Amino acid sequence: MTDIPNATIADTQIISYAMKGVLKESIAGFTIPSTVAHEFLTVRDRNTGKSRYFTPSPQILSVPPRVTPETGPAVVMDRPGNMPRFRNRTDRLVMDFNNEFPSIVEHGHMGMAALINSAGDRIFREAIFHLPKKEKKALTAKFHFLIEEKIRCIPINGQHAQLAFDLLRSLIASGVNLKANFRNSLNDMIILATALKSKSSLWTEDDLLANFAKRHLEPDVSFRDGVYRIEFPERSSERQKSRESKGYVNTGWRFALHRIPPPATATTHG
Numbered sequence: 397m398t399d400i401p402n403a404t405i406a407d408t409q410i411i412s413y414a415m416k417g418v419l420k421e422s423i424a425g426f427t428i429p430s431t432v433a434h435e436f437l438t439v440r441d442r443n444t445g446k447s448r449y450f451t452p453s454p455q456i457l458s459v460p461p462r463v464t465p466e467t468g469p470a471v472v473m474d475r476p477g478n479m480p481r482f483r484n485r486t487d488r489l490v491m492d493f494n495n496e497f498p499s500i501v502e503h504g505h506m507g508m509a510a511l512i513n514s515a516g517d518r519i520f521r522e523a524i525f526h527l528p529k530k531e532k533k534a535l536t537a538k539f540h541f542l543i544e545e546k547i548r549c550i551p552i553n554g555q556h557a558q559l560a561f562d563l564l565r566s567l568i569a570s571g572v573n574l575k576a577n578f579r580n581s582l583n584d585m586i587i588l589a590t591a592l593k594s595k596s597s598l599w600t601e602d603d604l605l606a607n608f609a610k611r612h613l614e615p616d617v618s619f620r621d622g623v624y625r626i627e628f629p630e631r632s633s634e635r636q637k638s639r640e641s642k643g644y645v646n647t648g649w650r651f652a653l654h655r656i657p658p659p660a661t662a663t664t665h666g
Contacts, residue, residue, distance in 0.1 A: 400548060403427035403596040407587050408435040410599045410623065415541045420621050426599075427548045429556070429590040430505040431583050433512060437538055439504065445579065449523050450482040451507030453656035478526050482507070487655050491557060494648035497578050506655070509551035515543045550590055557651040559589035565649075567608055575604070591628055598626040 406414075406426045413419040434440065441448050487506040492499045511520050520539050524532050542549075563585040568574070574581040584605045591598035592613065600606055606624035610617050616627040 400427050400550060400594055400596070403548070403594060405429065405587070405591045405594075405596050405598045406432065407584075407598070407600045407602065407605070408432045409601050411436050411542075411547075413601075414545070415538065419623075421623075422545075423547070423599075424545050425547075426545070427550060427596065428542075429587055430509045430549055430551045431586045431590075433508045433542075433549050434502070434505070435583065436542075437508070437535055439508070440502070445498075445500070447480070447503045449480050449527065450486045451504040451511055451523050452482040452485045452519065453487050453504075453507050454510040455656050456482070456485045456507075480523075480526055482523060485656060487653065489552065489557065490652045490654070491582075492650045494650075496648075497582075500579065500582070505553075506551045509549040512539075512542055512547065512549040517543070550594070552586060552590070554651060554653050555593060556586060556589050557653075559593060560585040561649050561651070563588055563592075563612070566612055570608070570612070572604065572608060591626070595628050597628070598624075600624050600626070 404426050406423055406428055410419065410423065411428060411432060414423045428436075439447055439449065439451075483503075486504045489502045489505055490499070491502075510516065511523075517536075517539065521532070521536060524535050527535070560582065564582060567581065567585065575584075584602065587600075588598065588605060588609055590596075598609075601623055606617065606619075606626060609615055609626055613628065616629065618625045
């Protein structure tokens with residue numbers, strides 16, 4: 397699954413509030429970028445930024461299953477029980493900011509989106525198998541919430557990353573102070589880029605994100621019950637292209653998306 401045109405995209409705070417029952421409206425059928433899935437399902441350690449667990453690339457799911465007492469049928473495991481699995485069987489996104497900000501390495505954007513979109517409960521539980529029991533229970537409940545609400549997930553790709561870079565550069569140029577954790581500002585721009593690229597609406601409670609989008613992209617914005625509803629018509633895309641043509645694009649930042657190749661097909665010799 398790539399972009400989903402005319403979807404309603406929710407950021408991490410909206411998803412979290414919905415699960416807690418704080419949000420007044422239903423999010424059933426909403427869409428999230430894999431960045432939101434990573435935040436909501438705490439894929440990364442908050443202190444180190446490193447991946448705490450890994451979700452297998454969609455191609456790996458074609459591997460013949462095995463059975464474990466806890467998960468039932470699952471893909472072949474490649475780690476001992478107390479170690480993260482699928483480390484070498486997942487996609488990897490590398491973002492480098494030319495020493496202006498720390499480089500970032502993320503794993504499993506395609507893998508996480510595939511599990512959410514296919515309701516891959518058993519594979520998800522195997523991915524978090526090594527985590528403490530209490531945490532596994534909490535993460536499984538969150539994953540089930542996404543499935544029950546029929547949330548769809550868009551995997552972040554190179555086009556999203558490039559657009560997020562452009563938006564982040566414009567955010568900095570506007571004089572806005574980035575959030576204390578640079579990664580949070582980057583994630584905001586990735587979420588915004590996903591909504592903009594698919595011409596979808598975006599629900600957020602983030603004042604900085606909403607105000608930047610309003611000034612920079614001129615979307616249609618409404619505010620109700622503490623939630624900004626940001627609509628991105630065609631003119632928003634054209635405005636972004638205009639800014640890019642005026643030199644807002646930074647060529648010193650780089651990204652690379654490493655995908656897992658499909659399993660080799662056995663050849664029969666006659």
